[in-house]
Amino acid sequence: MWLGRQLDALYDATLALVYPMRCAACGASSVEARADAPACAACWRATTVFTGDETCCWKCGAQSAGDVPPEKRMDVRCRRCDAAAFTAARSVGKYEGALRAAILTLKHEPHVSARLGRLLYDTQRRRPLDAATRIVPVPLHAERERERGFNQATLLARTLASLSDLPLDEWSVARTLHTARHRAGMDARARRETVERAFRVERPRLIEGERILLVDDVFTTGATVSACAQALKDAGASEVFVLTVARA
Numbered sequence: 661m662w663l664g665r666q667l668d669a670l671y672d673a674t675l676a677l678v679y680p681m682r683c684a685a686c687g688a689s690s691v692e693a694r695a696d697a698p699a700c701a702a703c704w705r706a707t708t709v710f711t712g713d714e715t716c717c718w719k720c721g722a723q724s725a726g727d728v729p730p731e732k733r734m735d736v737r738c739r740r741c742d743a744a745a746f747t748a749a750r751s752v753g754k755y756e757g758a759l760r761a762a763i764l765t766l767k768h769e770p771h772v773s774a775r776l777g778r779l780l781y782d783t784q785r786r787r788p789l790d791a792a793t794r795i796v797p798v799p800l801h802a803e804r805e806r807e808r809g810f811n812q813a814t815l816l817a818r819t820l821a822s823l824s825d826l827p828l829d830e831w832s833v834a835r836t837l838h839t840a841r842h843r844a845g846m847d848a849r850a851r852r853e854t855v856e857r858a859f860r861v862e863r864p865r866l867i868e869g870e871r872i873l874l875v876d877d878v879f880t881t882g883a884t885v886s887a888c889a890q891a892l893k894d895a896g897a898s899e900v901f902v903l904t905v906a907r908a
């Protein structure tokens with residue numbers, strides 16, 4: 661173990677000398693350890709990573725002001741998420757610094773760092789996501805996935821599955837509409853209506869009775885994950901939880 665760590669550190673130091681990797685968050689420092697890619701240690705320190713002790717809406721995870729004793733946390737609701745189809749959504753942290761850089765880098769580099777994998781796993785093991793029984797990445801439309809070459813949500817889900825003992829299901833849900841072609845002028849309601857019909861469960865027998873953990877990169881309005889959660893519930897899922905890297 662000790663020798664392994666020493667060799668790892670030596671390898672990192674050598675690699676950093678020969679191929680310095682610029683931090684994707686600050687652009688100034690270089691990334692000291694491969695495990696932290698694509699951000700430097702200082703940017704990771706400056707990024708808000710949730711501990712699970714924050715006061716937040718129990719359902720959607722939106723942070724709220726004030727302190728609530730631990731036994732009352734399940735009663736906190738923001739009310740803006742009442743219509744969302746998922747049971748509960750949580751993120752590793754805020755959409756800033758190292759997490760923002762990790763999400764943006766993952767759109768063109770199919771690699772999830774050890775640090776990000778660990779953070780996803782830490783979030784999944786906490787309540788309420790720890791009740792999940794099956795991991796499902798939010799699918800991309802097949803055409804979009806071909807353009808990009810991979811689905812970043814699938815990479816995140818695979819990393820999480822390799823760390824947890826939850827089964828990974830990349831095949832049960834498909835995206836039917838090409839929702840990327842949103843018009844800039846579309847209002848929130850029009851966007852919601854487009855996204856509502858965007859998912860189809862292809863293998864309901866694998867979903868029935870399961871507590872699904874939907875994985876995606878970023879939680880913005882929650883409309884996409886809610887639509888996907890609705891499709892899963894219509895197919896018989898008993899609960900649908902959502903895990904994202906960051907919350908915008």
Ligand SMILES: [Zn+2]
Nearest residue numbers: 683686700703
């Ligand atoms: Zn940095």
Ligand SMILES: [Zn+2]
Nearest residue numbers: 717720738741
């Ligand atoms: Zn909420």
